[in-house]
Amino acid sequence: MTEGGSQAAARALDARDPLAAFRAAFVVDDPDLLYLDGNSLGRMPRAAAARVRTTLEEEWGRRLIRGWGEGWFTLGRRLGGKIARCIGAQPDEVIVCDSTTVDLFKLVVAALRARPGRRTIVTDALNFPSDHYVLQGVIELLGQGHRLVVVPAVDGVTVPESQLTAVVDDGTALVTLSHAAFRSAFVHDLARVTALAHQAGAIVLWDLSHSVGAMPIDLGTAGADLAVGCTYKYLCGGPGAPAFLYVRRDLQERLVNPIWGWFGRRDQFNFDGDWAPGPGIQRFLVGTPPVLSTAAVEAGVDLVLEAGLDGIRAKSVAQTEYLIGLWEAWLAPLGFSLNSPRDAPHRGSHVSLGHPDGLRIDRALIEDMRVLPDFRYPDNIRFGLVPLYTTFTEIHEAMLRLRRVVVDRLHEKYPRERLAIT
Amino acid sequence: MTEGGSQAAARALDARDPLAAFRAAFVVDDPDLLYLDGNSLGRMPRAAAARVRTTLEEEWGRRLIRGWGEGWFTLGRRLGGKIARCIGAQPDEVIVCDSTTVDLFKLVVAALRARPGRRTIVTDALNFPSDHYVLQGVIELLGQGHRLVVVPAVDGVTVPESQLTAVVDDGTALVTLSHAAFRSAFVHDLARVTALAHQAGAIVLWDLSHSVGAMPIDLGTAGADLAVGCTYKYLCGGPGAPAFLYVRRDLQERLVNPIWGWFGRRDQFNFDGDWAPGPGIQRFLVGTPPVLSTAAVEAGVDLVLEAGLDGIRAKSVAQTEYLIGLWEAWLAPLGFSLNSPRDAPHRGSHVSLGHPDGLRIDRALIEDMRVLPDFRYPDNIRFGLVPLYTTFTEIHEAMLRLRRVVVDRLHEKYPRERLAIT
Numbered sequence: 001m002t003e004g005g006s007q008a009a010a011r012a013l014d015a016r017d018p019l020a021a022f023r024a025a026f027v028v029d030d031p032d033l034l035y036l037d038g039n040s041l042g043r044m045p046r047a048a049a050a051r052v053r054t055t056l057e058e059e060w061g062r063r064l065i066r067g068w069g070e071g072w073f074t075l076g077r078r079l080g081g082k083i084a085r086c087i088g089a090q091p092d093e094v095i096v097c098d099s100t101t102v103d104l105f106k107l108v109v110a111a112l113r114a115r116p117g118r119r120t121i122v123t124d125a126l127n128f129p130s131d132h133y134v135l136q137g138v139i140e141l142l143g144q145g146h147r148l149v150v151v152p153a154v155d156g157v158t159v160p161e162s163q164l165t166a167v168v169d170d171g172t173a174l175v176t177l178s179h180a181a182f183r184s185a186f187v188h189d190l191a192r193v194t195a196l197a198h199q200a201g202a203i204v205l206w207d208l209s210h211s212v213g214a215m216p217i218d219l220g221t222a223g224a225d226l227a228v229g230c231t232y233k234y235l236c237g238g239p240g241a242p243a244f245l246y247v248r249r250d251l252q253e254r255l256v257n258p259i260w261g262w263f264g265r266r267d268q269f270n271f272d273g274d275w276a277p278g279p280g281i282q283r284f285l286v287g288t289p290p291v292l293s294t295a296a297v298e299a300g301v302d303l304v305l306e307a308g309l310d311g312i313r314a315k316s317v318a319q320t321e322y323l324i325g326l327w328e329a330w331l332a333p334l335g336f337s338l339n340s341p342r343d344a345p346h347r348g349s350h351v352s353l354g355h356p357d358g359l360r361i362d363r364a365l366i367e368d369m370r371v372l373p374d375f376r377y378p379d380n381i382r383f384g385l386v387p388l389y390t391t392f393t394e395i396h397e398a399m400l401r402l403r404r405v406v407v408d409r410l411h412e413k414y415p416r417e418r419l420a421i422t
Numbered sequence: 423m424t425e426g427g428s429q430a431a432a433r434a435l436d437a438r439d440p441l442a443a444f445r446a447a448f449v450v451d452d453p454d455l456l457y458l459d460g461n462s463l464g465r466m467p468r469a470a471a472a473r474v475r476t477t478l479e480e481e482w483g484r485r486l487i488r489g490w491g492e493g494w495f496t497l498g499r500r501l502g503g504k505i506a507r508c509i510g511a512q513p514d515e516v517i518v519c520d521s522t523t524v525d526l527f528k529l530v531v532a533a534l535r536a537r538p539g540r541r542t543i544v545t546d547a548l549n550f551p552s553d554h555y556v557l558q559g560v561i562e563l564l565g566q567g568h569r570l571v572v573v574p575a576v577d578g579v580t581v582p583e584s585q586l587t588a589v590v591d592d593g594t595a596l597v598t599l600s601h602a603a604f605r606s607a608f609v610h611d612l613a614r615v616t617a618l619a620h621q622a623g624a625i626v627l628w629d630l631s632h633s634v635g636a637m638p639i640d641l642g643t644a645g646a647d648l649a650v651g652c653t654y655k656y657l658c659g660g661p662g663a664p665a666f667l668y669v670r671r672d673l674q675e676r677l678v679n680p681i682w683g684w685f686g687r688r689d690q691f692n693f694d695g696d697w698a699p700g701p702g703i704q705r706f707l708v709g710t711p712p713v714l715s716t717a718a719v720e721a722g723v724d725l726v727l728e729a730g731l732d733g734i735r736a737k738s739v740a741q742t743e744y745l746i747g748l749w750e751a752w753l754a755p756l757g758f759s760l761n762s763p764r765d766a767p768h769r770g771s772h773v774s775l776g777h778p779d780g781l782r783i784d785r786a787l788i789e790d791m792r793v794l795p796d797f798r799y800p801d802n803i804r805f806g807l808v809p810l811y812t813t814f815t816e817i818h819e820a821m822l823r824l825r826r827v828v829v830d831r832l833h834e835k836y837p838r839e840r841l842a843i844t
Contacts, residue, residue, distance in 0.1 A: 027483040037487045044483045052714060056474055060661055061449040062465045065459045065794060072661055099709025101683035102524060109563070130684035130709065133697035137682030141531070151802030232710070239482055239494055239713035260559030261523035262552035271799050287521030287552065288654070291661035292474060372487060377693050404713035 005329055010396035013322065019307055019315050023389040026236070034371045034398045037209060039350040039384030042236030047299035052238075055295040071418050072291050076242070079294065080281065082301045083235070083244050086309060087208060087227065088218030093246050095229065095281045096297060097263075097289055100209060100243035104134045104176075104230040106284060107245060110227060110255040111174045111203040112138065112146065118173035118202070119144070124151040124159045126181035131207055135176070146173070158182040158341055165196055172202040179217065180210035180348035183376045185320075185340045187348050191222040198223065209233060209243075213300070214316055214349035214386075216309040225251055226264075234349065234386055236300030241293050245284055252280050257394045261286035266360065303388055315348040315387035322392055323351050323383060326399040339380050350384040352376070353402075360411035361402070369401040427751055432818035435744065441729055441737050444810045448658070456793045456820045461604075461632060461772040461806030464658030469721035475661075477717040478536075494713050498664070500717065502703065504723045505657070505666050506733060509630060509649065510640030515668050517703045518653065518719060519685075520666035520814055522631055525650040526556045526598075528706060529667060532677040533596045533625040533648060534560065534568065540595035540624070541566070546573040546581045548603035553629055557598070569596070579606040580763055587618055594624040601639065602632035602770030605798045607742075607762045609633065609770050613644040620645065631655060635722070636738055636771035636809070638731040647673055656771065658722030658806055663715050667706055674702050683708035725810055737809035738771040744814055745773050745805060748821040756828045761802050772806040774798070775824075782833035783824070790832050791823040 014020060026043040033041065059067040071078075083092030097103065112121070121135055132150070139146040151163045152346040168175055175197040180187045190231055191204065197204045205226040211217060213234030219227060227246040231237035247255060260275040262268050263285035268278070277283035304312065320340075327338055331353065339352035355361055358379035365381070367372040381402075385395065436442060448465040457465065481489040493500075503513035519525065534543070543557055554572070561568040573585045590597055597619040602609045612628060619626040627648040633639060635656030641649060649668040653659035669677060682697040684690050685707035691698070699705035726734065742762070749760055753775065761774035777783055780801035787793040787803070796804045803824075807817065827833055 010792045027479075029484055035486055041487045041489075043483075043486065044478065049483065052474065052478055055661075056466065056471045057449075060463075061471065062451055064457055064465065065796065066632045067463075067661060098524065099683070099711070101685075101709030102520065102681060103682045105683075105708075127695045129687075133682040133684060133687060136697050137680060140682075141680045230710075239477075240488060240710040240716070242712060243713075244708075258529045258559060258563045259524060260555040260562075261521070261527075262550075262555060263523075265551075265555060269799070271551045275558050286527075287523030287665075288652075288662040289521075290664060290712040290715030292663075292718055294662075295717040297713055322692070374487065377691070 005326060007393065007396055010392040013392035017315060018309055019387055022303060022307055023391070025303055026389045028389065032370055034394050034401070036383040036385065036390070036394070036398055037372050037374045038386035038390065039233050039382065040104065040374045041239055042234060042300060042386060043192060043305055043389055044238065045236055045299040047302070048236070048238060048296045050278060051299055052292055052296050055292055061417045067291070075294050076285070076289055077281070079297055079301065080244055082298070082305065083212070085305055086212055086217065086301065087246065088220040089222070089246050090249060092280055093170060093249050094244055095284060096242050096244045096294060097285050100207070100228050100230050101134055102133060103243045103245040104207070105138065106257050106259060107205055107226045107228060107247070108134055108138050108174065108176065109142070109258040111205060112142065114255055115173035115203060118171050119146050120149055120166065120172045121146055122149045122168055122172055122175045124153065124177055125153040126159055126184060126186055127176070127178045128182045128207060128209065131176065131178065156187045157339055158346065159188070161189065161192060161196070164193060168197055168200045168202060170200055172197070172200050174203050174205060176205040176207070178207045178210060182210050182380070183339070183380055184348045184352055185210070185348035187346050190217065190224065194222040198356055210348055215303045215313040217416045219246060226247065231297045235297065235304060236388070237297035238293060241297050242290060247281060247284060254281065257284045257286070259286045263287055263289070280284060307388060312387045316385060317344045318389060319385040319387065319392065320344070320347055320349065320351050323385065323395050323399065326396065327353060330403045334403065349386065350382050352380040352382050354379045355381070357411055360414040361405055363414045364405045364411040365402060369405060371398045371401050426750055429815065429818055430684055432567070432814040435814035441809055444725060444729055444785045445813065447725055448811045450811065454792055456816050456823070458807065458812070458816070458820055459796045460808035461655050461792050461804065462796045463654055463661055464656060464722060464808060466660065467721040467725055467810055469724070470658070470660060470718045474714055474718050474722055477714055480746055489713070496832060497716050498707070498711055498715065499703070501719050501723065502666055504727065505634070507638065507727055508634055508723070509668065511668050512642070512671060514702055515671055516666055517706065517776065518664050518666045518716060519707050520664060522650050522696070523552045523556060524653050525665050525667040526553060526629070528679050528681060529627055529648045529650060529669070530556055530560050530598065531595065531680040532566070533627060533745060534564065536677055537595035537625060542569050542571055542594045544571045544573065544586065544594055544597045545577040546599055547825060548581055548606060548608055549598070549600045550604045550629060550631065553598065553600065579761055579811050580608045580768065581610070583611065583614060583618070586615060590619055590622045590624060592622055594619070594622050596625050596627060598627040598629070600629045604632050605761070605802055605804070606774055607770035609768050609832070611775055612639065612646065616644040616646045634769055635726045637735040644727040646670065653719045657719065657726060658810070659719035660715060663719050664712060669706060671701060674705065679706045681708045685711070686710055688788055729810060734809045738763040738807060739766045741782065741807040741812060741814065741817060742766070742769055742771065742773050745807070745817050745821065748818065749775060752821060752825045758824065771803050771808065774802040774804050774842065776801045777803070779833055782836040782838060786827045786838045787824060787831040791827060793820045793823050
């Protein structure tokens with residue numbers, strides 16, 4: 001890695017990047033700031049800001065309550081139809097609403113109640129903590145003796161499929177996993193895991209938060225049952241933008257949303273009588289959706305669809321490979337471990353590097369080096385690469401700065417303790 | 423009502439309105455459009471639009487992920503502290519999060535589990551339909567034989583306290599009511615109903631959606647246990663803006679949020695171990711909050727606090743009285759009924775007028791007359807008066823136009839059937 005590690009080589013890669021033009025669709029006001037945390041919060045598409053301004057000034061400000069009839073009511077469904085194209089679903093199988101965790105809660109309860117004779121829930125240690133918490137809470141809430149089986153991870157990085165096969169059986173009600181793991185970026189084989197769960201008669205619920213918008217996903221061909229996902233990472237929907245949920249069409253009428261609200265009710269504005277589920281995916285709605293935050297989601301989804309997920313994935317793989325190459329040449333000798341899978345098919349669009357001083361190094365990157373990665377305990381510095389706007393030059397420069405932090409011991413002035421965020 | 427019903431009289435009332443200056447804080451680009459639906463969606467404060475633009479351009483666009491540490495994490499709590507001043511609560515007893523219906527779900531489940539030996543839930547027929555649905559759903563979900571007692575309403579307008587006293591007993595786990603009723607605007611005596619519920623050992627949960635920001639509320643003096651409320655009506659927080667929930671301080675550590683998510687967890691970013699409730703009100707959070715929609719809430723709350731709830735209530739009562747006077751003089755003879763309480767202490771800030779042709783009249787008001795009220799089945803035209811921006815002149819002109827619709831039979835060209843909204 002002498003020639004390959006040069007800035008000229010990075011520039012050459014950018015020069016022949018077929019997606020390079022997409023970067024101009026995002027606000028990048030400070031090119032020296034190396035933003036590599038798109039897997040926590042994607043950059044702002046210019047069109048998202050414009051759309052929210054329209055929602056403020058034209059819709060809320062001028063159309064007032066008429067905004068509901070003029071698009072707000074159908075916004076979540078319309079966006080769901082677009083996100084469906086990112087995940088191999090039908091347009092009427094996806095809807096944008098609530099937070100990922102609330103959506104998970106709804107679907108986990110619905111799934112368990114659809115398998116009343118079964119008492120096991122299978123997940124893995126790589127799943128996002130909030131997903132684990134939802135499962136723990138639902139077990140406690142239902143009080144029916146469900147048991148949570150957490151398949152351990154090898155070195156905290158991967159979960160071999162054989163480990164899942166070993167525990168999924170005819171007592172398994174639900175298999176629920178993150179498609180791409182938040183910390184290591186390990187990617188499950190969605191179709192194979194779905195098939196092994198189905199073979200045992202279990203329902204599968206995928207959390208697509210760390211994969212949607214970063215790679216092709218085909219829930220339809222896999223026959224997956226349920227999914228949720230986040231819109232503020234690779235879909236660039238804005239801070240805390242509402243999540244989406246997916247329910248396979250033939251399951252929609254067989255599952256019951258446990259939170260009965262007016263937006264999920266049949267004939268919402270006929271206030272006579274009791275709750276009854278609305279048609280199709282609508283029954284999984286609950287209350288009034290946050291319109292401004294929902295409106296911001298569309299622009300990023302449009303850009304993903306325009307770029308195409310095959311192209312996005314090709315660039316993502318090239319960029320994570322490139323970063324891993326620089327790690328190997330410059331950072332492994334300095335004590336950094338690669339905490340993401342080496343094999344591209346099982347790796348998402350971020351790379352985790354571990355270091356015993358990871359927390360302080362992360363802080364030095366942010367405060368001294370104008371690099372914004374993310375940190376995940378205990379020692380992972382995550383570099384999120386978003387093919388729509390991340391350049392090879394940025395990756396090159398970020399790894400140079402990371403090397404400089406450790407070589408010059410810039411991190412040693414910071415305390416070893418974690419700062420409280422709130 | 424000849425002199426009192428003149429436009430000059432309305433103008434005179436506006437001229438001596440101490441809150442008149444607040445109207446300039448809102449976007450009113452088309453004064454001929456008579457917007458009387460603030461009880462569904464409040465007008466946009468200019469400062470709300472400015473704040474969201476800042477959140478877009480400065481925060482998301484430039485500060486990126488750092489926005490979380492620079493205010494987004496604490497936004498819901500900070501806004502909760504301001505809303506607390508509108509409802510007689512302590513700053514650490516209120517937090518903004520999720521939708522009203524999701525918040526209701528969390529608190530209803532928590533309340534029922536805190537009264538394990540009791541099986542009755544008391545509400546009334548005036549409560550908002552989504553509140554009824556939540557109760558029905560929770561009963562079904564818990565499967566513990568809870569029973570819902572719905573106290574009927576007299577003429578669809580009021581619920582005498584004696585009717586509640588008659589059904590609340592030592593089998594009552596929860597009494598949950600809308601403080602101000604969405605259709606009739608009937609207002610319960612919050613302190614007295616809280617006391618009668620507490621006398622029976624029941625928990626009280628108030629839905630403040632139709633009263634918060636329109637009148638003084640004193641949960642603290644009443645000793646109320648729980649509350650939820652909407653921010654997009656009289657608080658003018660924007661379409662679908664997140665709701666707030668209130669949990670009395672001494673109850674916070676005794677109640678369990680049934681949806682376990684990372685935002686409600688103790689030590690959110692320490693991903694080791696199981697879910698454990700966070701400190702105080704934070705434990706009632708679930709997932710990532712929709713930042714743009716939450717940021718929009720603050721401006722309206724600030725205006726309410728600046729105007730003061732005593733002054734807001736005084737103007738609100740004067741305006742509903744004024745509208746009722748015009749109804750009596752002009753509309754009662756044309757077959758309109760008053761479907762709101764006549765006595766001001768039991769009336770909120772909207773007035774419902776009923777008419778057998780209500781649906782078609784509502785449509786004619788909107789399409790031919792540039793009046794925007796709201797309609798609620800079966801026959802209620804609701805006029806929501808928001809003291810921060812509604813003028814007496816607007817009310818006068820709207821009632822004139824309403825009279826003209828019926829006198830000139832403008833509504834008769836519309837079908838009797840309801841249009842589907844979605």
